Amino acid sequence: MPREPLPISTRLETLSVLTADGQLDRALEPAVPHADLRRLYKTMLAARRLDERCLMLQRQGRMGTYGPSKGQEAASLGVAYALERDDWFVPTFRELAGLLWRGWPMHTWMLYWGGHEAGNAVPPGLNDLPICVPIASQCQYGMGIAWGCKLRGGGRVCVAFCGDGGTSEGDFHEALNFAGVYNLPLVMVVQNNHWAISIPRSCQTRAATIAQKAVAYGIDGLQVDGNDLLAVIAATREAVDKARTGGGPTLIEAVTYRLSMHTTADDPKKYRTDAEVREWEPRDPLPRFRAYLQKKKLLDAKIEQVIEEEITAELEAAVRQYEQQTVDATEFLRHVFAEPTPELRAQLAELEAHLAARRPARPPAPVS
């Protein structure tokens, strides 16, 4: 037998709708009502302002280590916009804008990074999972949720996120492999922000793109300009519609850039050049989307001022609510099991006695 090309489809595409300077490809422009476009802009801006505030709070010792979403707002917001309310949303930890769109309150986000389990409080009526820290591990339960959606029927889909670093983890591979085998309604979104703390994208994989990894799982892969909100919406809609109608999983590589640090615990100057960051700044999703709205006459100075004022007020209220959050010192012992074991009851009593003996309570320790 001769050597022949294998009959494997490797058609892979990259999608962008808006150029960096806001030029629109009208043929690809997704249909989004004008009111939604304004709300999307407000959410993106709110995410940016909240992100900046969290960074400031951390620097002031009023919040714990913080992982900013700056520059990546479009990648999660566009995905969230393309979902139905009762679809499942499985974040990692840079999906701030998407979570705000889904209805997560600003102060809940602050509570998570401020060291309160209340930061995991899923708003009522949402099928969302809280932040997930162990890299790519959430791909696995995202896959399981998609499986449950399929077995239950009813057309629900699950979107799970991870980063470019996460694609090196076994969990990413295993989850996509299962999703392919069982043709699950999973949309796996990789926010390729080019940096996994100090390790550049080029050191994560020899593959030219992350989207092409889909080929090995026998599923569809699509690369999208993750800083282009319209492209993310269009790509996600396509993947979600396909998943909803039994077409199976999609891997979406959202190409974006982490404009800020990994977390407040590292200094990016140690591993990447300012020149690289400057190169990406013009592709920032926020001014791009703003320019698009201005061209559409959906934003003017007056509307922008109103939006800024509304966000400022919401943010101030959220900071107040965050800082007023109290700590229930014994709550952690009451949620280990549905029914506490005798040992947990005894330890709870022990802790309560200890706390009673040391009153008056010490002021809370400052957060590092």
Add this chain to the structure above:
Amino acid sequence: MALLTMVKALNLALAEAMRADPNVLVLGQDVGQDEGVFRVTEGLLQEFGPNRCIDTPLAEAAILGAGIGLGFTGFRPVCELQFDGFSFQAFHQTENHVRRFRSRTRGRYTCPLVIRMPYGGGIRAIEHHSEAPEATYAHLAGLKVVIPSGPRNARALLRAAIYDPDPVIFFEPKAVYRSFREEVPDEPETLPIGKGVVARPGRDVTLITYGAMLRVTLEAAEELKDGHGIDAEVLDLLSVAPLDGELINASVRRTGRAVVVHEAPRHCGVGAEIVARIVEDSLVYLEAPVKRVTGYDAIIPYFQNELTYLPDPARVVRATLETVRF
């Protein structure tokens, strides 16, 4: 009543639960067409179809991850890992998610999974097929760890595990799978998780054990009776997390002496926790130091030498005699 091996009794428990509740699913590698490497899932694919008895690709972490997600959508997954030695391939899912979701979401999301796996040594298996990692799991808050010792309690405990609202690591002693049969009632039975039983009442010394070591310990108790006139009480813990401290201390307070027997290594083993509970609660009742008869703090040898590693009745008898003659 039917006379069943542990394999058949476990199979019965799975089939009963799947018949009673359409949300109960079984998933794992080779659980369907092959009916499980030990045949615990025999007939389930045929009766319940491929959406409820699910053959998966080979990826332990994904089997548990899928179980977590299926649990979030209302299913009660029973995940099978093929051997205890491979459970570490999925350990991060167990540690990071299975045991934590209830706590970190204050009950909004829970993981009512059962993670079943063949456990322990004694069947001349190859490397990585003979481990006894119960202490590793018992140390993780949020997990329940159950180890049956015979067909009847295996069936009752698996039923309890499936209906438990929290994750249960269910260790099935390989050495017991087919070693004997037991009468198992026709009606479904449940045993409470976290409660042990007195397997053999006695007055002189308390022998505390679980899993495959129950038979070894009972044999030792007979030898102690026949050869030395010592009347040993044998406790079968059935769960190592939660641990039935009440049962242990009540017995030790009566006998004043205790020996712990398990096949897992000694250092930080379940025996250490048992001894600590006795010392904390019943020190003044003790007539002698508590002894431990365990596996050694070494990698379990390949099977040509595994019986040297595993506690046998002679070791239990010698330790008990030392305790009684102290």
